[in-house]
Amino acid sequence: MSHTDDDRAKSDGGVPSTDESPFDTVSDIQRSRWDRYHLALETSVFAPARIAWSDRRARVGAGICLFYFLMGTVGVVLVEPPAVNEGPTMLRPFVNWEYPLGTNNIGEGLMGRIIHATPPMLKMIGSGAVFTTGLAVLIGTVSGYKGGTTDRLLTTFTDILLTIPGLPLVIVVAVVLEPQNPYLVGIVLSVNAWAGLARKIRSQVLTLREEAYVEASRIMGIPTRRIITEDLIPNLMPYISVNFVQTGKNIIFASVGLYFLGILPFSTPNWGVMMNLAYTTGASLYTWQTAHWLIIPMVTIIGLSLGLILLAQGMDRLFNPRARARHSEAIADEEASAGTETN
Amino acid sequence: MGKDGIGTYGIGSHYRKRGELLKILTMTNRILNRVGRAIFTGFAVVTLTFGMIRLMPGGPLDYMKGQLLQNNPDMSQEEVNNVVQSYVNVNPEAPIYAQYIEYLTGVATGDLGQSVYYQESVSVIIADALPWTVFVMTMSIGLMFGLAIVVGALMGYAEGSKFDVASSVMGIVLTSIPYYVAAVLLVYVLGFQWGWFPTGGRMASDTTVGLNVPFIAGIFYHAALPIASVVLTGFGGWAIDMRGNSIRVLGEDYLRVARLRGLPPKRIALRYVGRNAILPMYTAVLIGIGFVFGGSVILEEIFSYHGVGYYMFQAISSRDYPLMMGAFLVITLAVVVAVFIADLTYHKVDPRAGGMNRESY
Numbered sequence: 001m002s003h004t005d006d007d008r009a010k011s012d013g014g015v016p017s018t019d020e021s022p023f024d025t026v027s028d029i030q031r032s033r034w035d036r037y038h039l040a041l042e043t044s045v046f047a048p049a050r051i052a053w054s055d056r057r058a059r060v061g062a063g064i065c066l067f068y069f070l071m072g073t074v075g076v077v078l079v080e081p082p083a084v085n086e087g088p089t090m091l092r093p094f095v096n097w098e099y100p101l102g103t104n105n106i107g108e109g110l111m112g113r114i115i116h117a118t119p120p121m122l123k124m125i126g127s128g129a130v131f132t133t134g135l136a137v138l139i140g141t142v143s144g145y146k147g148g149t150t151d152r153l154l155t156t157f158t159d160i161l162l163t164i165p166g167l168p169l170v171i172v173v174a175v176v177l178e179p180q181n182p183y184l185v186g187i188v189l190s191v192n193a194w195a196g197l198a199r200k201i202r203s204q205v206l207t208l209r210e211e212a213y214v215e216a217s218r219i220m221g222i223p224t225r226r227i228i229t230e231d232l233i234p235n236l237m238p239y240i241s242v243n244f245v246q247t248g249k250n251i252i253f254a255s256v257g258l259y260f261l262g263i264l265p266f267s268t269p270n271w272g273v274m275m276n277l278a279y280t281t282g283a284s285l286y287t288w289q290t291a292h293w294l295i296i297p298m299v300t301i302i303g304l305s306l307g308l309i310l311l312a313q314g315m316d317r318l319f320n321p322r323a324r325a326r327h328s329e330a331i332a333d334e335e336a337s338a339g340t341e342t343n
Numbered sequence: 344m345g346k347d348g349i350g351t352y353g354i355g356s357h358y359r360k361r362g363e364l365l366k367i368l369t370m371t372n373r374i375l376n377r378v379g380r381a382i383f384t385g386f387a388v389v390t391l392t393f394g395m396i397r398l399m400p401g402g403p404l405d406y407m408k409g410q411l412l413q414n415n416p417d418m419s420q421e422e423v424n425n426v427v428q429s430y431v432n433v434n435p436e437a438p439i440y441a442q443y444i445e446y447l448t449g450v451a452t453g454d455l456g457q458s459v460y461y462q463e464s465v466s467v468i469i470a471d472a473l474p475w476t477v478f479v480m481t482m483s484i485g486l487m488f489g490l491a492i493v494v495g496a497l498m499g500y501a502e503g504s505k506f507d508v509a510s511s512v513m514g515i516v517l518t519s520i521p522y523y524v525a526a527v528l529l530v531y532v533l534g535f536q537w538g539w540f541p542t543g544g545r546m547a548s549d550t551t552v553g554l555n556v557p558f559i560a561g562i563f564y565h566a567a568l569p570i571a572s573v574v575l576t577g578f579g580g581w582a583i584d585m586r587g588n589s590i591r592v593l594g595e596d597y598l599r600v601a602r603l604r605g606l607p608p609k610r611i612a613l614r615y616v617g618r619n620a621i622l623p624m625y626t627a628v629l630i631g632i633g634f635v636f637g638g639s640v641i642l643e644e645i646f647s648y649h650g651v652g653y654y655m656f657q658a659i660s661s662r663d664y665p666l667m668m669g670a671f672l673v674i675t676l677a678v679v680v681a682v683f684i685a686d687l688t689y690h691k692v693d694p695r696a697g698g699m700n701r702e703s704y
Contacts (some may be wrong), residue, residue: 057515156380156383159380159384160383160384160387160388162629162630162633163384163633163675163678163679163682164388164391164633164675164678165633165634165636165637165674165675165678166633166634166637167634167637167638167640167641168637168640168652168655168670168671168674168675169637169671169675171640171655171659171671172395172667172668172671173395175659175667176395196630199626249519252521253521256521257521257523257641260523260641261640261641261644261656262660263659275524275527279527288536291531294527294531298524298527298528301521301524302519302520302521302524305519305520305521306515306516306519308519309515309518309519310515313515313583
């Protein structure tokens, strides 16, 4: 939007030669393909990132999330996978630097276990969050924009799923399906998590659908699919990304809980499995000696969810119209100066 | 339809009565609508349960048949079917629609089949467990919201103060702790290590059920840790939401008008700020009910609290499908009822609710 204003400003300010029809005028700014990509990237990625970055919570949250990401990618290469009896059993943390986080009852280093459980966790979170958000956006926008019978049907369907308590439903589905693949586990965990988000997105769409530019598109006969993808979703993007992060947090809560209960098959290393073993192994609850075995996976889980919550809270600023305006002005300025330089 | 719109002043009582009538009609319509939706949801859940028991290949029914044949190889097919029917309430040989009707009538008459593990009627087990779950969960939800609203409103009033910053940080940290992690920590430290609270059970063993002080004190003593783990980890996030709502309302013009009119601060705080700031929290309550009730499966297992969630977990561990599906059905129906009740009170909080007609594209 900002550059159309810009172009108009230029043509208004310029001196058009009198014998030239205005329809023949070609824009005097030539944008290369790279420029266009750069601009798209700037408006959709860098500017929101900069706005979020100006918030301290978002910086801390992003830092924590990056740490876990590195743990799941670089960490697995650097740290050896844990092996039974690689060290003494029940070593306390921060005593022997070969096993910085101590060892468990069968002599496995806890640090190795934590780090090698990260990739399946990240896969699970990723697939669950993508599935939830994708389905929620699809159903929320269609039902909010279309209205009428479509809306009523979709809303009733969403409401029913919304009322069914998530955890018992997930448990029943997990018991019947016994999913093993982390991607599939992520999807099973969000089997009805999308309903709440779909409802929220629908109410956001309800306010957008009456906007003039949406009405203009409708009158021009642009198909619904394009109105939704080009007019509605870009405007909801900040809202969607905040909820994407929050969904990630919910997936962690649900998955670790189910692994902790021992309902999902112990096929992949997982922080919840670690908690389960520490909690259920005989007599470990009656002594302080084994406390680290239980507490270290807990701290790992809390750390990642704290990171995601902080990131989501910080990203909430993308909604703040004042912060947004300031930064989009910055873009407009940069653009203008970039334009004059290329000329 | 607006409540006491300016237009109604000075119009004859006839019209005012008509307005009243219209209001009552919309309200009945609304209530009927909600009742219909609740019944429909309950119906959908029963159907879903039936579908999961019956249709999934390798699902509960096939598993039970396999188990029976494995344990009693000389059983005839008919005998196996009879036993299965007594457990899950469905005759596996009947056509699918007949099974469905059989199951529906079973559920409607309170017959949920027979538990394989406890060798007792599922409805008896659940009827004994349900009040305890409802007690713990309603207490948790009530306390959590009470605390969230009070703390959130105070934070909103004192925006930017040390109290606000400290509570925000604490709220975020508490929210990032899963409730079952808090539960494990509480039972580990306060229960097993220090022995301050019981590590299991739902009432003191030497008391008699009834309206006497030791029994009621015992109930609260045993429920304290489960309730604490939900409330502590849950209220922070909602308090932060409430803080945001209060700040938004505090900046509204009508609040300035109210102050200029010289209304007492208490009235402003309760009727102007409180009421408008709580409104958006209502949807959160509706979603929160399902979340908290669903969490009972993990929570009651950790505290060995014999509620519906505990039995559901026991049923899963022992592959007791009739009990598992019965518990699932009852937890879900409890949530449907709770949401229905909460939903009915919505128009008391928000008089604008309902009556939206939008153009469809």
